Amino acid sequence: MTTDLTALRQRVHAFGARAGLSGQRLHDLVIAAHEAATNVLRHGGGRGTLIAWLDADGVSLDVVDTADTLTESHLHTQPDLDRGGGAGLLLVRTLCDEVRLEHEAGRAHLHLRMHTRPWQAA
Template sequence: MNQAVTMGESFGLHVPIGTNLGHLRRLVGEFALESGLDRQRVERLVLAVSEAAGNVLEHARAPGTVSARSDEDGVTVHVVDERGTLTNAHLNRVPAWPPQRGMGLWMIQRVCDRVTLDHPDGRSRLELFMRRVPADQDGQP
């Protein structure tokens, strides 16, 4: 395992965000597949994580991490920027039409089953959740 990747206390994957987003996407994809998500849900989660990590690099310009864990319900990923630059206003913004830039957070909220934001210790923590089974397949809303 790459030495930049560590196992967190309750997270199965913990990776610093660096400029090699391809490496991050591969690690998150492998983790999600091993956690039992189907290929389509893995692709959506990887897309969302890549967008969120790219935002940390472009907008926060500060250290960040991606952590992932799985349980019987699905996969939860935390994307953290140490500067705490992401706000609910950013998350709730509706992008202009026609889109040119600024679609990442909007798209993340459409491909993940749940997206939340909090600010522990002044950091921004974006939580992305992907259910193991899509809601329309298990009778849950």
């Protein structure tokens, strides 16, 4: 993953557009990727990986924290508005259709998912 967040946003935007996202959904994907990557760069040892893929139902991004510092409690911590910051993961949870955290081989995988089709109840 690049430390150049402008380049990261441009790549995620291009990928999302090719995958069929547009308008606010595409913008939300870019913001979520930016916030997740920023979290890894600031709090995860400064290095990580972003993996993107597409399937029949949507777009997935895995933002991998190679330092394995991200925990489930980080995903559900409310920001401290008096101190500023801390709202990035809340924003990610709000913008994405699915967010989950998995740990594997000493790495934390923050999985972000955006559906390309409207969700429909069974």
